[in-house]
Amino acid sequence: MMEKLSLDKFEEAYERVQEVVLPTNLVQSDFFSQMTGNKVYFKPENLQLTGAYKIRGAYYKISTLSDEEKAKGLITASAGNHAQGVAYAARKFGAPAIVVMPTTTPLLKVNRTKELGAEVVLHGNVYDEACEKAKELAAEHGYTFVHPFDDLEVATGQGSIAMEIVKELPTVDTILVPVGGGGLSTGVSTLAKMLNPKIKVIGVEPAGANCMQASFAAGKVTTLPTVSTIADGTAVKTPGSKIFPYIRQNLDDIITVEDDELVAAFLDMVENHKMIVENSGLLTVAALKHLDVSDKRIVSILSGGNMDVITMSSVVQQGLILRDRIFTVSVLLPDKPGELCKVSGIIAAQQGNVIKLEHNQFVTTNRSAAVELRITLECFGTDHKKQIIKALEKEGYKPKVVRTSL
Numbered sequence: 001m002m003e004k005l006s007l008d009k010f011e012e013a014y015e016r017v018q019e020v021v022l023p024t025n026l027v028q029s030d031f032f033s034q035m036t037g038n039k040v041y042f043k044p045e046n047l048q049l050t051g052a053y054k055i056r057g058a059y060y061k062i063s064t065l066s067d068e069e070k071a072k073g074l075i076t077a078s079a080g081n082h083a084q085g086v087a088y089a090a091r092k093f094g095a096p097a098i099v100v101m102p103t104t105t106p107l108l109k110v111n112r113t114k115e116l117g118a119e120v121v122l123h124g125n126v127y128d129e130a131c132e133k134a135k136e137l138a139a140e141h142g143y144t145f146v147h148p149f150d151d152l153e154v155a156t157g158q159g160s161i162a163m164e165i166v167k168e169l170p171t172v173d174t175i176l177v178p179v180g181g182g183g184l185s186t187g188v189s190t191l192a193k194m195l196n197p198k199i200k201v202i203g204v205e206p207a208g209a210n211c212m213q214a215s216f217a218a219g220k221v222t223t224l225p226t227v228s229t230i231a232d233g234t235a236v237k238t239p240g241s242k243i244f245p246y247i248r249q250n251l252d253d254i255i256t257v258e259d260d261e262l263v264a265a266f267l268d269m270v271e272n273h274k275m276i277v278e279n280s281g282l283l284t285v286a287a288l289k290h291l292d293v294s295d296k297r298i299v300s301i302l303s304g305g306n307m308d309v310i311t312m313s314s315v316v317q318q319g320l321i322l323r324d325r326i327f328t329v330s331v332l333l334p335d336k337p338g339e340l341c342k343v344s345g346i347i348a349a350q351q352g353n354v355i356k357l358e359h360n361q362f363v364t365t366n367r368s369a370a371v372e373l374r375i376t377l378e379c380f381g382t383d384h385k386k387q388i389i390k391a392l393e394k395e396g397y398k399p400k401v402v403r404t405s406l
Helices: 005-017 029-034 053-064 067-071 081-093 107-115 129-141 152-158 160-168 181-195 211-218 244-250 257-275 281-292 309-322 339-349 382-394
Strands: 027-029 037-044 074-075 099-102 119-124 174-178 198-205 251-257 297-302 326-333 351-358 369-379 401-402
Touching: 005 053, 005 152, 005 160, 027 029, 027 257, 029 037, 029 257, 029 281, 037 160, 053 081, 053 152, 053 181, 074 081, 074 129, 081 107, 081 160, 099 107, 099 129, 107 119, 107 257, 107 309, 119 129, 119 257, 129 181, 152 181, 160 181, 174 281, 181 198, 181 244, 181 281, 198 211, 198 281, 211 244, 211 251, 251 281, 257 281, 257 309, 281 297, 309 326, 326 382, 339 351, 339 369, 339 382
Parallel strands: 037 297, 074 099, 099 119, 174 198, 174 297, 198 251
Antiparallel strands: 027 037, 326 369, 326 401, 351 369
């Protein structure tokens, strides 16, 4: 068991993980650079082997285990990305692997973990409940437990990202790192400060799962009563206790972002960089708008890209609604022939595209006086939306924007 994080161990881990990781060279973002007034770069670990950075910590950790420890079988708990890292590394070292995952884990991550040869056990609604189950099974069967973040070897492996960033961009001013349990932020912040104490490392958490921010405020590891976020990979109630002292010492600040900001960031990355980044990986993209600096070299770590198609579809839909590209308007009109055609004609004249109609005859007791028509349509954005509403008002209707349900 490692006693403390050291530069020698970080260098060893960096060399060792090169045996398996793919090169993820920095990508400069003209779009976000112009938006923020900084030089923004992405560290695209979403393009990494297994689709996330977690292969680094898992591989290094397992490489340090004895043959006896590996032969007992490896067990871990994970919301998905660490699971795939352990499964891949275990197969590489010829060790059996069991992974306990929350029942809410996206199907893509579950299937990928199985494809890599691990046995998957689904348990609990959040990571913390899955972790307790994994520890129970380890005690019962004698498996070797590989913690996804509260482990110094795992954190050391994750720190190889900082080594690569500094090698490629020695003048980096700020590194933005996603925070769940704290393994990645421990490795990155500790090594970055060793290499150059002037580098600022800022952690980014979902506002609905800000266990590290709460722990910072309390001055000790703190457990949240509940977590609620679309960033499933960072939906952690309790940060790691072994790594917490390193985070307190080396992390300069913590930013929290709302789920709606992650949705907007997803569309920005797809439209401007043609990249699929999962919600937890988007934390550092959304955080760029929160920085009160300019003319700085900033690296956002995109921690993963394992997002299933159903989640992706939902995020795209919500993003279009947030951007006023899709909206729903309710109008009351007399229940007589031709009224629907008239409303459709007004919308068509304004270049609106109707995608859904709901006709409700029971909003009043007098159907001939008024029935409700709910129209969901596509437009070009907020100004175009206002234009369509104004055109309906001009023709005597009283349109009311209502919640869109697709």
